Amino acid sequence: MRLNIKEWIGSVIASDKRIAIPIMTHSGIEILGKTVRDAVTDGSVHAMAVETLASRYPSAATSVIMDLTVEAEAFGAEISFSDHEVPSVTGRLVCDRETIEKLAVPGLDKGRMPEYLKACRTIASKADRPVLAGCIGPYSLAGRLYDMSEIMMGIYIEPDSMKILLEKCTEFITSYCMALKEAGANGVLMAEPAAGLLSNEACSEFSSAFVKKIVEKVQDENFGIFLHNCGNTGQCTEAMVETGAFGYHFGNAINMKDALDKCPSDTLVMGNIDPVSVMKTASAEEVYAKTYGLLEQTEGYANFVLSTGCDTPPELPFANIDSFYKALADFNDRKK
Numbered sequence: 001m002r003l004n005i006k007e008w009i010g011s012v013i014a015s016d017k018r019i020a021i022p023i024m025t026h027s028g029i030e031i032l033g034k035t036v037r038d039a040v041t042d043g044s045v046h047a048m049a050v051e052t053l054a055s056r057y058p059s060a061a062t063s064v065i066m067d068l069t070v071e072a073e074a075f076g077a078e079i080s081f082s083d084h085e086v087p088s089v090t091g092r093l094v095c096d097r098e099t100i101e102k103l104a105v106p107g108l109d110k111g112r113m114p115e116y117l118k119a120c121r122t123i124a125s126k127a128d129r130p131v132l133a134g135c136i137g138p139y140s141l142a143g144r145l146y147d148m149s150e151i152m153m154g155i156y157i158e159p160d161s162m163k164i165l166l167e168k169c170t171e172f173i174t175s176y177c178m179a180l181k182e183a184g185a186n187g188v189l190m191a192e193p194a195a196g197l198l199s200n201e202a203c204s205e206f207s208s209a210f211v212k213k214i215v216e217k218v219q220d221e222n223f224g225i226f227l228h229n230c231g232n233t234g235q236c237t238e239a240m241v242e243t244g245a246f247g248y249h250f251g252n253a254i255n256m257k258d259a260l261d262k263c264p265s266d267t268l269v270m271g272n273i274d275p276v277s278v279m280k281t282a283s284a285e286e287v288y289a290k291t292y293g294l295l296e297q298t299e300g301y302a303n304f305v306l307s308t309g310c311d312t313p314p315e316l317p318f319a320n321i322d323s324f325y326k327a328l329a330d331f332n333d334r335k336k
Contacts, residue, residue: 004221005187007221009247018331020058020305021305023189023249024053024312025064035083037081040112041112041115044122050062050119054128060129061130064120064123064133066191067116068136069144070111072145074172075093075103075110075145077089101164103168106172117183124186130186133189134191135180137173137211138211138214140195155202155206159206169210170213170214174218177218189228193228196230203236211227227249232254237259249270249307272307273287279316279320284319288323294306295327295328
């Protein structure tokens with residue numbers, strides 16, 4: 001029987017215990033002795049990395065690699081790969097109204113899309129907890145196709161052209177989410193970090209309005225959208241909430257209590273331990289203190305879910321991961 005994600009969210013909120021869902025895949029890749037390139041190009045390696053972490057750590061849900069290039073590649077963007085870093089988009093695919101109008105919305109057989117769907121199917125077929133797949137948000141995808149700096153000007157200089165591009169991005173992401181749902185995912189962590197550079201009004205018009213279209217088509221009791229915006233410093237949380245997503249995921253630039261106050265109490269609100277300055281470069285003792293402190297600060301919010309502020313980078317000390325979960329366990333034990 002398929003998990004009812006709405007009921008699962010309700011059970012998380014009703015519990016007096018906090019849970020953790022860090023975005024953390026690279027450590028699993030390293031345990032396998034594989035490279036980042038292996039994992040982002042081979043769905044079997046991707047799935048094994050996720051499964052390896054799930055067997056080792058008590059994350060309340062399984063999350064996949066946060067790769068913000070796979071959808072852009074499907075459209076035809078050039079991608080740069082590395083053994084030790086996540087892929088990146090190079091160059092511009094579209095540059096004006098004419099090239100935007102000519103841009104075709106691709107099928108799900110392009111680029112590495114089949115490998116990401118394969119990873120999702122494999123993970124979901126074996127998972128003993130909710131599976132959160134990943135995808136990019138429409139504004140962040142449009143920025144990778146048009147150029148991130150150029151789209152910041154484009155939404156003011158030629159907003160109608162940008163909306164044509166955003167509609168095409170939205171159509172493709174919707175089809176991808178439907179395929180992830182069919183593959184067995186219980187939800188998707190939608191990464192929309194570029195929208196964090198916008199004002200609340202611009203975020204509402206050029207990001208949330210399009211995310212909402214996806215939410216309305218794919219979200220139901222069995223599949224939830226969890227909107228991630230690590231660029232938001234607090235100025236566009238209201239716009240994020242306009243999407244009607246089942247959950248919101250925040251980066252380390254925001255005050256979590258402020259974010260929790262602005263989000264509906266029946267949605268999950270996740271974040272926001274710094275993935276680099278804390279999880280990677282701090283001592284194990286500092287990781288414990290930061291994590292425990294965040295749990296104390298958010299104690300009054302039943303819908304808070306402990307997480308990292310974004311995807312953790314490669315070469316994370318395993319002692320720091322252990323400290324992250326130890327702080328969670330000790331905090332929950334205190335409540336006995």
